Every structure is written in structure tokens, then in C-alpha cells.
Amino acid sequence: MFRTSRTAALAALAAAALALSACGGSSDSGSSGGGSQGKTLTLWHYEGADSAMGKAWAEAVKEFEASHPGVKVKFEAKGFEQIQKTAGMVLNSDQAPDVMEYNKGNATAGLLSKQGLLTDLSEQAAKRGWDKLLSPSLQTTAKYDQRGIMGSGKWYGVPNYGEYVMVYYNKDAFKKQGIEVPTTFDEFTAALDTFVKAGITPIATAGAEYPAQQIFYQLALTKAARPWVDSFQLYKGKVDFHGPELTYAAQTFADWVKKGYIAKDSAGLKAEDMGVSFIGGKFPIMISGSWWYGRFQSEIKDFEWGSFLFPGAQLTPGSSGNIWVVPEKAKNKDLAYDFIDITMKKEVQNLLGNSGGVPVAADPSAIQDAKSKELIENFNKLTTSDGLAFYPDWPAPGYYDVLVSGVQELINGTKQPAQVLDEIAQPYNDNLADIGN
Incomplete structure (x- = not known):
């Protein structure tokens, strides 16, 4: 969640639009296998490369490309403020990425869900077991009702860390x-x-x-x-x-x-x-x-x-961490679902935990670093006491x-x-x- 200045947001947005227009999209019918040959999954997030999430998601990209022959991940680093200010405009255009990290809450993900800019992930959450991996308190920021208020309704995002x-x-x-x-x-x-x-x-x-x-x-x-x-x-x-x-x-x-x-x-x-x-x-x-x-x-x-x-x-x-969202205008939705699924796997979650992050689906015995254990234990204290505000x-x-x-x-x-x-x-x-x- 490293956040950069918004002064360069418009210039960066224009550059992103040019880059995306050159990468070539395809329908959202593809998933792993032959149907995805030659496709590109466009991924946006704003975590630093040295952050726990940055390290874990870089590993997820490797696993995704290994399990999806012929598919390349086009990763574009964005600043928090940049996405905060321009998401509505970008996601309402044909330059939307396939999967994107976005801030959770009524004012952000809730607003975009109410505006019809995010894909309903409820079916995928049940199909892929995300609803079982995430505790009810962590699901609060994944669900939004018709007014865009978090805590109930449809799944519009998937958190994979706390x-x-x-x-x-x-x-x-x-x-x-x-x-x-x-x-x-x-x-x-x-x-x-x-x-x-x-x-x-x-x-x-x-x-x-x-x-x-x-x-x-x-x-x-x-x-x-x-x-x-x-x-x-x-x-x-x-x-x-x-x-x-x-x-x-x-x-x-x-x-x-x-x-x-x-x-x-x-x-x-x-x-x-x-x-x-x-x-x-x-x-x-x-x-x-x-x-x-x-x-x-x-x-x-x-x-x-x-x-x-x-x-x-x-x-x-x-709360839960920021959420993966799939824009309604994403060109490769099935690939986006597959990528989100990989970030929830134990190997990636364990890496996140050992790198100083707060995983939501790790194997506790796999967390070896003493500082990381302390970090996760304090988070668990907050979740068990209903202390996240x-x-x-x-x-x-x-x-x-x-x-x-x-x-x-x-x-x-x-x-x-x-x-x-x-x-x-x-x-x-x-x-x-x-x-x-």
C-alpha cells in the first residue's frame, strides 16, 4: 500500500492508456488451457516490489504463467493516489485492466460496484472456495449491497491479506x-x-x-x-x-x-x-x-x-487488505479469476507471511520469521476480539x-x-x- 503523489496521475493515466491499447485484448471466455493461447492478462497494483504483497504477487505471476502456457501477464505498477483518483474514469473505458488492486470500503469499491463498474464475483467465490477461506469479518470488505455499503450483498472483491x-x-x-x-x-x-x-x-x-x-x-x-x-x-x-x-x-x-x-x-x-x-x-x-x-x-x-x-x-x-477487483469491462475475466485463485493458494500465502505480510490462508507452521509471527499474532488478537475498526x-x-x-x-x-x-x-x-x- 505504498502511495505516491497524485500530481502525475493524469500523465500516467494517458501513458497507461497508450500501453493498454497496444497490448491487444480478447473475449472473456478464455481460461487455462488452449483457449487462452496468445492472451495477455493485464494486472494493476500499487504494492512496492520489496513489500510482502509485492513479493507474494510476483510469485503468483510466475505460477500463473507456468500454469497458463501462452499467456503473458502485463503488470503495470500504479500509485495508490493515482488509482484512487482515476479508477472511475478508467474502468468506464475500454482501457480497463483485467484484474486490479483497489481500496475497499463504501467510498471506493462500494461506489464503483454501485456504478456497475465491477464484476459480481459471488459465483466465483462459491465455486473456488474463497467464501470458505475468508472469515466473516474479513468478508465484510468483499461484499456490497445495492447502495454500495459494505458488509452484505454480492461479492465485488477478494482480499488475500489482512x-x-x-x-x-x-x-x-x-x-x-x-x-x-x-x-x-x-x-x-x-x-x-x-x-x-x-x-x-x-x-x-x-x-x-x-x-x-x-x-x-x-x-x-x-x-x-x-x-x-x-x-x-x-x-x-x-x-x-x-x-x-x-x-x-x-x-x-x-x-x-x-x-x-x-x-x-x-x-x-x-x-x-x-x-x-x-x-x-x-x-x-x-x-x-x-x-x-x-x-x-x-x-x-x-x-x-x-x-x-x-x-x-x-x-x-x-480490516482485510485491499481487494482484487475485476472490472466489468475486463477483456479476460476467466484469466483474472484464475490469477486471484493463485494468490489465495498456500504457497503464495506462506511467502506473504514470511515476508512481513498478514496472510489470510497460510499454514501457521510455515511462518518461520519471528517478526512475522509477532505481526500475525497481533492481527489475530484484533480479529478474535472484534478490534478491527x-x-x-x-x-x-x-x-x-x-x-x-x-x-x-x-x-x-x-x-x-x-x-x-x-x-x-x-x-x-x-x-x-x-x-x-
Whole structure:
């Protein structure tokens, strides 16, 4: 889930269109065997090559080509923001890929399913056993109803990994300041104070993309219970944007900036900037997702690092991972189904787990790496305790940008927390009116 700037999205989209128009499509009647001779499966995803998913899916491509003689996989790397901004336009054209990684939730996959841009995968999920491999909680993001709301209805996507937000920390930096791993929220803020007193800004984050809004949401979750999450995410009740959960989040986030826990210049930073700064040892803490785990395993060489669940919270941002979707206008749908099936196989799932990912169908005994075991164990703690609370940008189309703007205002101090809450409430409530809730 490494996300790049959207400034080059339109140029990249144009280049992709030229490339795709040259690759030649065919009908969706082909599958493995002679009927697929000479075909091309066009695959888009935005995982880094060194990430756990990137490694696992590269292996899946090899297995797919080996089991489909004469078929080539045309892989095109895309940035998260690029797909986020252009998916509706691309999938409504004849330049749609055959299979694509896409963000899950009402505002993204749900919106495209409602618009008729995604293929109904319900028959394939039953035929190929995906409905048996994925637990009910992980199926939440695979299914969408007629309104585009997740949790029920038809299958429009298939997740093959899990993910959640955690606290990454520099063990050497903690040791130097005499800080133990915090187990309560008070201990965590005491650790942050210790770093500030030592002249160190503790938390690496990025306000121009998703990381800062996930911290904001995590703070709200420290005051929330499952019914609040169901109201916010699934529209099962009314959300008070000036209630205790979001008021606490906005005020505390603003206070963290004032106290020096979060740098004021982080408002203009992107996720890659954040990750590189943590890898370089410039910040002792980074609050972000499990999608960074494999990269940190590969790239952090100069210090010892670890992770822990956010202290003092029973709920954590997280869910199944992003989902494979098959565009309605895909030219080789059967090949797409075959590729998705391979990513669910134990060999690929085991590789994902041993590379720092969170597999959904691995053999537990095949996970050998100690850090990977810890990662998966923490995810299992969250799933067994019903602790996954999805992500803050999911409820409404365009809400990602609304939250980016709002959190940037908290970092810059250009608006008071109550004003920011008013700003993020309006688009949410407008969306409820649009879908008739």
C-alpha cells in the first residue's frame, strides 16, 4: 500500500492508456488451457516490489504463467493516489485492466460496484472456495449491497491479506532514553514527553496523505466502542461529530502538534516521506499500517526496531487488505479469476507471511520469521476480539480528501478543532442524504 503523489496521475493515466491499447485484448471466455493461447492478462497494483504483497504477487505471476502456457501477464505498477483518483474514469473505458488492486470500503469499491463498474464475483467465490477461506469479518470488505455499503450483498472483491495500524518504534532510540514499551495511553504520552524533552520530535507522520488522518481516527477509537464504529462506517446509527469520540480526537491531535509530538512541517509530507524518515532513524516512532512491515525488514539496517498495538485502545484501524477487483469491462475475466485463485493458494500465502505480510490462508507452521509471527499474532488478537475498526475515509465518496484537508488544518493550526469537525461532518451527512439514510 505504498502511495505516491497524485500530481502525475493524469500523465500516467494517458501513458497507461497508450500501453493498454497496444497490448491487444480478447473475449472473456478464455481460461487455462488452449483457449487462452496468445492472451495477455493485464494486472494493476500499487504494492512496492520489496513489500510482502509485492513479493507474494510476483510469485503468483510466475505460477500463473507456468500454469497458463501462452499467456503473458502485463503488470503495470500504479500509485495508490493515482488509482484512487482515476479508477472511475478508467474502468468506464475500454482501457480497463483485467484484474486490479483497489481500496475497499463504501467510498471506493462500494461506489464503483454501485456504478456497475465491477464484476459480481459471488459465483466465483462459491465455486473456488474463497467464501470458505475468508472469515466473516474479513468478508465484510468483499461484499456490497445495492447502495454500495459494505458488509452484505454480492461479492465485488477478494482480499488475500489482512492489515492493521500499529506503532512502529526504534528500539535503540527507546533504550537510549530509558523508555520501556508502553502498555497504557498514559505511558505512551509519557514516552512522547521524554523524547520532546530530549529535543526529539517523536512521531513521523504525513499530513498530505493517509497517515495523519489514521492517527486522528486512532485517537477517536480510544474513546469509542463497536456501536460507534458501526454507526460511522455502516450507517447503523447517527454520528455526533461533536460527541466525545471525535471531539477528543481533534483536540488531542491539535495538542500533540502544540506539544511537539508531531512536527508542524508534516502537513505537507507524503507517506513515502514519512516511511523514509523512519527508516533513516530521524524519528523514533511511526504510527502506520502493516503494509510497511516487509519493507522495514528489508531496508532498516542501522537500528533494531519493533512494533506494538496502540496502547489504551480496544479498537484499531484495520480490516482485510485491499481487494482484487475485476472490472466489468475486463477483456479476460476467466484469466483474472484464475490469477486471484493463485494468490489465495498456500504457497503464495506462506511467502506473504514470511515476508512481513498478514496472510489470510497460510499454514501457521510455515511462518518461520519471528517478526512475522509477532505481526500475525497481533492481527489475530484484533480479529478474535472484534478490534478491527476499518479506516476513516471509507464512509463517503471523496472523504479521503476531506480528511486530508481537515487534519492538515489541525497541524497548521489554521482552524480550531470544532471548526474542523464541522468541515468533516458536512460531506458525511450529505452522503447519508444522497443514499437515503
